[in-house]
Amino acid sequence: MGDPIDLDFNRRQMLLGTTASAALMAMPETAWSAPAPKEAEVTAKVSLSVNGAPHELDLDTRTTLLDALREHLHLSGTKKGCDHGQCGACTVIVDGRRINSCLTLAIMHQGSEITTIEGLGTPENLHPMQAAFIKHDGYQCGYCTPGQICSAVAVLAEIKAGIPSHVTTDLTVQPQATSIEMRERMSGNICRCGAYSNIADAMAEVAGRPA
Amino acid sequence: MKFDTPATTNPIDQLKVVGHPIDRIDGRYKVTGTAPYAYERHDAVGNPAYGFVIGAAIAKGRIASMDLAAAKAAPGVLAVITAENAGQLAKGDMNTVKLLAGPDIDHYHQAVALVVAETFEQARDGAEKVRIDYVRGQGRFDLAAARDGAGMAGSGYWGPPATSVGDFAGAFAAAPVQLDATYTTPDQGHAMMEPHASTAAWDGDKLTLWTSNQMIAWGVGDVAKTLGVAAENVRLISPFVGGGFGGKLFVRADAILAALGARAAKRPVKVALTRPLMFNNTTHRPATIQRIRIGASRDGKITAIGHESWSGDQPDGQPETTVGQTRLIYAGANRMTAMRLATLHLPEGNAMRAPGEAPGMMALEIAMDEMAEKLGLDPIAFRDLNDTQVDPESPDRPFSQRQLVECFRLGAARFGWDKRSPRPGAARDGRWLVGLGVAAAFRNNLVMASGARVRLDRRGLVTVETDMTDIGTGSYTIIAQTAAEMMGLPIDKVVVRLGDSAFPVSAGSGGQWGGNSSTAGVYAACVRLRDTVVERLRLNAAEVTFADGQVRSGDRTVPLAEAAADGDLVAEDKIEYGDLAKRYQQSTFGAHFVEVGVDAATAEIRVRRMLAVCAAGRILNPKSARSQVIGAMTMGVGAALMEELVVDKRRGFFVNHDLAGYEVPVHADIPHQEVAFLDEADPMSSPMKAKGVGELGLCGVGAAVANAIYNATGVRVRDYPVTLDKLLPLMS
Amino acid sequence: MRPFTYERAWTPAAAAVAAAGTPGAKFIAGGTNLLDLMKLQIETPLHLIDINGLALDKIEPTPEGGLQVGALVRNTDLAADARVRRDYPLLSRALLAGASGQLRNRATTAGNLLQRTRCPYFYDTNMPCNKRNPGSGCAALEGFSRPLAVIGGSGACIATNPSDMAVAMRALDAVVTTVGPAGESRTIAMADFHRLPGDTPHLESVLAPGELITGVTLPKPAGGTQIYHKVRDRASYAFALISVAAIVHKDGTGRVALGGVAPKPWRVEAAEADMPRGAKAVTSQLLAGAAPTSDNAFKLLLVERTLGAAMTEARG
Numbered sequence A: 001m002g003d004p005i006d007l008d009f010n011r012r013q014m015l016l017g018t019t020a021s022a023a024l025m026a027m028p029e030t031a032w033s034a035p036a037p038k039e040a041e042v043t044a045k046v047s048l049s050v051n052g053a054p055h056e057l058d059l060d061t062r063t064t065l066l067d068a069l070r071e072h073l074h075l076s077g078t079k080k081g082c083d084h085g086q087c088g089a090c091t092v093i094v095d096g097r098r099i100n101s102c103l104t105l106a107i108m109h110q111g112s113e114i115t116t117i118e119g120l121g122t123p124e125n126l127h128p129m130q131a132a133f134i135k136h137d138g139y140q141c142g143y144c145t146p147g148q149i150c151s152a153v154a155v156l157a158e159i160k161a162g163i164p165s166h167v168t169t170d171l172t173v174q175p176q177a178t179s180i181e182m183r184e185r186m187s188g189n190i191c192r193c194g195a196y197s198n199i200a201d202a203m204a205e206v207a208g209r210p211a
Numbered sequence B: 001m002k003f004d005t006p007a008t009t010n011p012i013d014q015l016k017v018v019g020h021p022i023d024r025i026d027g028r029y030k031v032t033g034t035a036p037y038a039y040e041r042h043d044a045v046g047n048p049a050y051g052f053v054i055g056a057a058i059a060k061g062r063i064a065s066m067d068l069a070a071a072k073a074a075p076g077v078l079a080v081i082t083a084e085n086a087g088q089l090a091k092g093d094m095n096t097v098k099l100l101a102g103p104d105i106d107h108y109h110q111a112v113a114l115v116v117a118e119t120f121e122q123a124r125d126g127a128e129k130v131r132i133d134y135v136r137g138q139g140r141f142d143l144a145a146a147r148d149g150a151g152m153a154g155s156g157y158w159g160p161p162a163t164s165v166g167d168f169a170g171a172f173a174a175a176p177v178q179l180d181a182t183y184t185t186p187d188q189g190h191a192m193m194e195p196h197a198s199t200a201a202w203d204g205d206k207l208t209l210w211t212s213n214q215m216i217a218w219g220v221g222d223v224a225k226t227l228g229v230a231a232e233n234v235r236l237i238s239p240f241v242g243g244g245f246g247g248k249l250f251v252r253a254d255a256i257l258a259a260l261g262a263r264a265a266k267r268p269v270k271v272a273l274t275r276p277l278m279f280n281n282t283t284h285r286p287a288t289i290q291r292i293r294i295g296a297s298r299d300g301k302i303t304a305i306g307h308e309s310w311s312g313d314q315p316d317g318q319p320e321t322t323v324g325q326t327r328l329i330y331a332g333a334n335r336m337t338a339m340r341l342a343t344l345h346l347p348e349g350n351a352m353r354a355p356g357e358a359p360g361m362m363a364l365e366i367a368m369d370e371m372a373e374k375l376g377l378d379p380i381a382f383r384d385l386n387d388t389q390v391d392p393e394s395p396d397r398p399f400s401q402r403q404l405v406e407c408f409r410l411g412a413a414r415f416g417w418d419k420r421s422p423r424p425g426a427a428r429d430g431r432w433l434v435g436l437g438v439a440a441a442f443r444n445n446l447v448m449a450s451g452a453r454v455r456l457d458r459r460g461l462v463t464v465e466t467d468m469t470d471i472g473t474g475s476y477t478i479i480a481q482t483a484a485e486m487m488g489l490p491i492d493k494v495v496v497r498l499g500d501s502a503f504p505v506s507a508g509s510g511g512q513w514g515g516n517s518s519t520a521g522v523y524a525a526c527v528r529l530r531d532t533v534v535e536r537l538r539l540n541a542a543e544v545t546f547a548d549g550q551v552r553s554g555d556r557t558v559p560l561a562e563a564a565a566d567g568d569l570v571a572e573d574k575i576e577y578g579d580l581a582k583r584y585q586q587s588t589f590g591a592h593f594v595e596v597g598v599d600a601a602t603a604e605i606r607v608r609r610m611l612a613v614c615a616a617g618r619i620l621n622p623k624s625a626r627s628q629v630i631g632a633m634t635m636g637v638g639a640a641l642m643e644e645l646v647v648d649k650r651r652g653f654f655v656n657h658d659l660a661g662y663e664v665p666v667h668a669d670i671p672h673q674e675v676a677f678l679d680e681a682d683p684m685s686s687p688m689k690a691k692g693v694g695e696l697g698l699c700g701v702g703a704a705v706a707n708a709i710y711n712a713t714g715v716r717v718r719d720y721p722v723t724l725d726k727l728l729p730l731m732s
Numbered sequence C: 001m002r003p004f005t006y007e008r009a010w011t012p013a014a015a016a017v018a019a020a021g022t023p024g025a026k027f028i029a030g031g032t033n034l035l036d037l038m039k040l041q042i043e044t045p046l047h048l049i050d051i052n053g054l055a056l057d058k059i060e061p062t063p064e065g066g067l068q069v070g071a072l073v074r075n076t077d078l079a080a081d082a083r084v085r086r087d088y089p090l091l092s093r094a095l096l097a098g099a100s101g102q103l104r105n106r107a108t109t110a111g112n113l114l115q116r117t118r119c120p121y122f123y124d125t126n127m128p129c130n131k132r133n134p135g136s137g138c139a140a141l142e143g144f145s146r147p148l149a150v151i152g153g154s155g156a157c158i159a160t161n162p163s164d165m166a167v168a169m170r171a172l173d174a175v176v177t178t179v180g181p182a183g184e185s186r187t188i189a190m191a192d193f194h195r196l197p198g199d200t201p202h203l204e205s206v207l208a209p210g211e212l213i214t215g216v217t218l219p220k221p222a223g224g225t226q227i228y229h230k231v232r233d234r235a236s237y238a239f240a241l242i243s244v245a246a247i248v249h250k251d252g253t254g255r256v257a258l259g260g261v262a263p264k265p266w267r268v269e270a271a272e273a274d275m276p277r278g279a280k281a282v283t284s285q286l287l288a289g290a291a292p293t294s295d296n297a298f299k300l301l302l303v304e305r306t307l308g309a310a311m312t313e314a315r316g
Helices: A016-025 A065-072 A128-135 A145-160 A179-188 A196-207 B069-073 B120-128 B143-149 B168-174 B216-227 B253-265 B275-281 B357-375 B379-385 B404-415 B475-487 B514-537 B560-564 B622-641 B701-713 B724-730 C012-021 C034-039 C075-080 C082-087 C089-097 C101-106 C109-113 C165-171 C269-277 C279-286 C298-315
Strands: A043-050 A053-060 A091-094 A097-100 A113-115 B049-055 B061-067 B077-082 B111-117 B131-136 B162-165 B177-185 B197-203 B206-211 B234-237 B269-272 B288-296 B302-313 B334-343 B394-398 B427-429 B432-444 B450-456 B462-465 B494-497 B544-547 B550-553 B556-559 B569-577 B587-599 B605-615 B673-677 C005-008 C025-028 C047-050 C059-061 C067-070 C175-179 C185-189 C212-218 C225-231 C242-248 C254-259
Touching: A043 A065, A053 A065, A065 A091, A065 B120, A091 A145, A097 A145, A097 C101, A128 A145, A128 A196, A145 A179, A145 A196, A145 C101, A179 A196, A179 C101, A196 B622, B049 B120, B049 B253, B049 B275, B061 B111, B069 B077, B077 B120, B077 B253, B111 B120, B111 B253, B143 B288, B143 B302, B143 B334, B168 B288, B168 B302, B168 B334, B177 B357, B197 B253, B206 B216, B206 B253, B216 B234, B216 B253, B253 B269, B288 B357, B302 B357, B357 B379, B357 B432, B357 B622, B357 B701, B379 B404, B379 B432, B404 B432, B404 B587, B404 B605, B404 B673, B432 B605, B432 B701, B450 B475, B450 B514, B450 B560, B462 B475, B462 B514, B475 B494, B475 B514, B514 B544, B514 B550, B514 B560, B514 B569, B550 B560, B556 B560, B587 B701, B605 B622, B605 B701, B622 B673, B622 B701, B701 B724, B724 C298, C012 C025, C012 C047, C012 C175, C012 C212, C025 C034, C059 C082, C067 C082, C075 C082, C075 C089, C075 C101, C075 C109, C082 C089, C089 C165, C089 C225, C089 C242, C109 C165, C109 C212, C165 C242, C165 C254, C225 C298, C242 C298, C254 C269, C254 C279, C254 C298, C269 C279, C279 C298
Parallel strands: A043 A113, B049 B269, B206 B234, B302 B334, B462 B494, B605 B673, C005 C047, C025 C047
Antiparallel strands: A043 A053, A091 A097, A091 A113, B049 B111, B061 B131, B077 B111, B162 B334, B177 B288, B197 B206, B197 B269, B288 B302, B427 B432, B432 B587, B450 B462, B450 B569, B544 B550, B550 B556, B587 B605, C059 C067, C067 C212, C175 C185, C175 C212, C225 C242, C242 C254
């Protein structure tokens, strides 16, 4: 069988960027085109380890980890939903902890071990959480999904590590992967399609608990 | 294929693939981050430049001057697009105001410029260096203040702005039990997770836009019109859409500015609206004021029902059509509706998930709850008493299917409705006051012409191509199920390609018409492909069956793939609709049940249980349909409890224009949700016998929550969202 | 976001020297608030000093029986520390009520103290805001003020401090420790750390230019029943409408601090004498002189009710 939705189709269309960039020097007719930059750029070198692979990048210091992943490494599974830490679509796991990659600079992650959705599993070799999201229909449009899955994987680890949450009744005992614990901990990942109930089911399955 | 007589038995009725809860065929791409969205087409476009949109700093007025010098001098900046240098631009048919403003400003954050640079960081910084002086004008921003001056809305797809049957005024005045109450719903934002985004590339005079758009053909038309180019030179590609909810029905500034930027920079350009820009730059669901009057006999029969609505929009805009369901949902001989429209200079109002019915049902279904209480009736019993199987305005026009009463009945049993105390404030669980609420769900079933192309190849694979979009609805999967059922194949022998204007024009995703209409279009194309196969294999058409990858006719059995041995077989057709929708009222129905807890001290509100029972024709895929409904229920909780674009009435804009300020529900707000579908197939809707569910699931939820809060606390809030500050002073 | 140069600092003193000696320099630790504001051109540093390499990420006991919390201890780690959970549950609860798991993993103790208001007009650079642009006016005063301050504000600004952690620290009598460019260290009581806006709402803390927070000292445990009740419209991942941090002893005495009502964590020690008399008595003193808007007057009643519920809960 083929891919059920054939992602390659549009790939045949064009690679315009590489050819068109040669035309950069031509002045557009109506809008203005750039002379040589006057202000100095500030760039810096950074080594990132992403999904186990080292990457040497020379980046504008302003580049967020999110944009380094999406625009420079073309790891666009990590999504930009708000760019302000208000949605969680950009969640990645850095040195074992989930963070919003939009609110950190790439240059601050020299030597960090970064895991993105692409590092959890592939279409041919799914992570158990990815498989559970499919089984329980824990998504709709799919845009928040990579962040949800990275968060879900990290949440189960956080519970196992004994990190409490807002809904943990007794701060002095080990929290459990109950539905309410998972829902509270997942609240930094907004899903406007409203797949929450199914995501909770998917997580419960991976956690080995009844939904 | 013309669908103008009720569907009879057809291959879909086999339900070997259709009707099953099949996992989404695009799922493994979504969960691995490999499904490509519009801003991330590294596969198709190398080395794009980046565009950053600047929004107007005022709500109304004009640009006095723009100083682009500093931006032009900024590192990496390639072009600055403004209305002054962009050339002639028209307004798209679907847009109420221009997408690139200047010198006149119609609303806050209307786009006034695009800065294009080598990198995103440079484009953003360049945008900060554009200096714009404005002359502030006078605008109107307050719906309540504009209410009295609002005129009757025009006619449109919603029908006439005012309706009248019998003698409403007389019957209402004479009714022994009356309700006359006014409700308000606020402006709401779609707040889809993927921002509006487009990547544009020109090849000579041909434009390709990878964009996030629900309605490809509308988009092609409006891009062409806006830019003044031929429609055949515009291609839209939108295989994945990160949520739309109506906010991506139309071409927005990202697409037009990406195209202009790419033309100026002579290079592909990609543009995403920033989150803080989205709420004021794009469309929203307009706020409403709704006055509802219901008169009934003492035994609970409605004798008069009236629904009037006020909303606002830009000049030449349209009303929020909140009264539509009130024309249809309950019996009553004397009826009236009216929609008035005020001119406001807030951002463009337009469709958001279930336009009209979503806010309309938020008001009407509180009113029904209030009326039931006045009558001393259970709210479900009151609705049962006033059920109608015909259009109450035209009693000779029956509903094609209507199982509203059955939805309530099943839901009541499942939810434990009999345990509800009719007396508010009677149930308590620790610090929580507990209440149950119910509301009807109602949304009309719309049908749209929809085309598809299907191709059989020698491997026995069937490929479906249609410009239908999958905005999270499950289009990929139900289309594959349809083609598999029609061609007698397992679903993994079907390939689906969507969201490309190179494909046949479909219904697109909107108005909950997409699922039924687009699969009906695929049905039509498959009927044609079956004919072609039969012809190619020289079979007897009268007795042919397609099953298990084989074609059988009498005692002859031929592998389907064999029909394509000498080359692909391609068939294209579209479904078109006759007047069945006029002869039969086609609507979808449901019942929403909600249990809430309200903190007795602080009035914090939390939803504890939710159930929706839906009667919406054949359910093509119970898994993805259920997701549509739970998603809608979630949005309904947002509408009930937190969502409000707050209008600054002096400055004329939505103040809380980000996802920290505009709160939508998070995981912790949503309990486990139950959904039940009644077994139904509607032969009037299409050969699929399906209807929509994606919007039905939203209609009524808000009222069910509000009614549950009333049952918990005894405080009736008629102004959404129902927040704790509205309860607190009235709770002892 | 303007271009900026970037360096990593390795000692607190060196960081302070670098900050004092470089025009437009700012420290960056978690970055969760600073980068947010830089993207909107609200913060415009020319130079960032990354202090994540400073060895300020420990929580250590003090000779006085308290805890010394390093400036760079992440919110998650502070909330999860066994000693904090046992002896300062108010602090754990406040931290866990804030933001999201992702943000708490990144946000630091010092950064949390310095986070800026969430007033929507502060966040919109098209709007006048005396805090962002001194002298430009305040759009919130006649605009949307439901989330804003009911007390402690001024004619120039009614922004609230958005921190949950700081409210607990105020109730716990925590002390901020800093180091300055000359290598001098000092301590600042939480009560004195944040400024009220007055005519200078852009000045939010008493830190001097280049002064670096090195940590927060928690005095020995306060005991009692400790409750942090954060009230918000949605159940999680939202800033407080109001919050109540309460420490209630068996005899009914205790302490109360409030979040979401003022430009700083709000505590009036004198009001606490009335705790045995109940929430109404305490609230009337705590919020005496409040000047709410019509949008946010509900906060007064909400504080009273929330405090009452907390005191009831504490009595068990």
